[in-house]
Amino acid sequence: MNFKITLLPGDGIGPEVIAEAVRALETIARKYDHTFDFQERLMGGCSIDKYGSSLTDETLADCQSSDAVLLGAVGGPKWDDPNAKDRPERGLLALRKGLGVFANLRPVKVHPALVDASPLKPERLGGVDILVVRELTGGLYFGQPKMREMKDGCERAVDTLEYFDYEIRRVMELAFDLARGRRKKVTSVDKANVLESSRLWRQTASSIGTENPDIELEHTLVDTASMKLITAPASFDVVVTENMFGDILTDEASVLAGSMGMLPSAGLGEAGSRSDGEARMGLYEPIHGSAPDIAGRGVANPIGTILSAAMMLRHSFKLESEACSIESAVEQTVTGGARTADLGGKLTTRQMTDEIIKRIEES
Ligand code: IPM
Ligand code: MG
Numbered sequence: 001m002n003f004k005i006t007l008l009p010g011d012g013i014g015p016e017v018i019a020e021a022v023r024a025l026e027t028i029a030r031k032y033d034h035t036f037d038f039q040e041r042l043m044g045g046c047s048i049d050k051y052g053s054s055l056t057d058e059t060l061a062d063c064q065s066s067d068a069v070l071l072g073a074v075g076g077p078k079w080d081d082p083n084a085k086d087r088p089e090r091g092l093l094a095l096r097k098g099l100g101v102f103a104n105l106r107p108v109k110v111h112p113a114l115v116d117a118s119p120l121k122p123e124r125l126g127g128v129d130i131l132v133v134r135e136l137t138g139g140l141y142f143g144q145p146k147m148r149e150m151k152d153g154c155e156r157a158v159d160t161l162e163y164f165d166y167e168i169r170r171v172m173e174l175a176f177d178l179a180r181g182r183r184k185k186v187t188s189v190d191k192a193n194v195l196e197s198s199r200l201w202r203q204t205a206s207s208i209g210t211e212n213p214d215i216e217l218e219h220t221l222v223d224t225a226s227m228k229l230i231t232a233p234a235s236f237d238v239v240v241t242e243n244m245f246g247d248i249l250t251d252e253a254s255v256l257a258g259s260m261g262m263l264p265s266a267g268l269g270e271a272g273s274r275s276d277g278e279a280r281m282g283l284y285e286p287i288h289g290s291a292p293d294i295a296g297r298g299v300a301n302p303i304g305t306i307l308s309a310a311m312m313l314r315h316s317f318k319l320e321s322e323a324c325s326i327e328s329a330v331e332q333t334v335t336g337g338a339r340t341a342d343l344g345g346k347l348t349t350r351q352m353t354d355e356i357i358k359r360i361e362e363s
Contacts, residue, residue, distance in 0.1 A: 055094045129183075
């Protein structure tokens with residue numbers, strides 16, 4: 001089959017990890033007889049430098065008209081000026097919104113061979129297999145008003161945590177569907193003891209729970225959830241939560257996996273949002289950032305991006321065996337002892353990918 005993929009390498013280590021994910025995808029294309037047409041565009045800080053905008057209309061349109069988008073990372077000290085008109089992160093948020101990818105799937109698994117890479121006690125890590133479903137196009141990141149002003153001689157800043165019931169409903173329904181293919185448990189995370197938006201979140205979760213009696217639903221306050229992620233991580237199956245809570249909890253959860261460099265994500269839109277009537281729009285990105293401290297040295301861990309490419313094969317292209325081929329190659333590579341610096345090893349970004357590609361070819 002033939003698929004058009006827009007690549008947005010972005011800033012920092014983004015181009016380094018995207019180049020390796022492309023090599024893994026090309027291996028899959030050869031082995032399974034597919035054609036991937038890659039088109040590369042600028043987004044983030046590099047786009048500000050070239051076009052004066054972190055995301056141009058043309059780039060967004062190119063993403064919208066492709067079968068899926070694979071993104072590296074954006075941001076860096078060069079564009080960190082708090083007074084700047086545009087920021088790399090603004091482009092990323094505009095892209096997520098523009099593509100309508102309202103749900104961000106962030107799987108967190110602890111690879112047995114990496115238990116020692118985590119600061120947690122090994123006995124806490126057994127059986128950890130969590131899927132965080134982060135709401136991605138609403139909540140505190142997008143609510144209006146969002147502003148600064150002078151009021152009564154003081155400087156005032158406002159962000160708004162806003163949700164419509166339909167925004168909660170669609171991400172919640174997806175979380176329940178995903179739980180059905182797993183261990184059939186959904187933990188809905190909110191702050192319903194304080195926030196009105198969380199009370200709507202909880203009410204909506206409960207009514208979807210009633211519609212899906214085969215799935216166990218538990219409500220957990222976000223502060224408690226952050227504690228349980230460390231004290232009892234194996235107790236979670238699917239976790240569904242507000243945009244910013246999800247951002248924070250997934251960085252925390254990445255500690256379980258030994259390194260943030262290991263974790264992929266898939267941003268998904270409405271079912272049937274694509275012209276072929278069935279597939280969802282998909283934006284795939286590792287959860288890590290642009291890591292300016294190691295950028296340009298070829299030592300970043302490519303696994304988060306390569307696993308994001310596997311999620312793209314599964315969710316956007318329905319190529320389940322191809323996705324599994326990448327995932328098991330990564331699994332075997334890590335079991336075989338291959339380690340980049342973040343995991344305490346010496347392999348370069350390229351060498352780690354070579355190990356993975358070799359196993360895809362052998363499978
Ligand atoms: C993430 C990142 C982004 C977010 C930043 C770069 C805007 O932290 O994808 O988790 O907060 O969503
Ligand atoms: Mg984050």
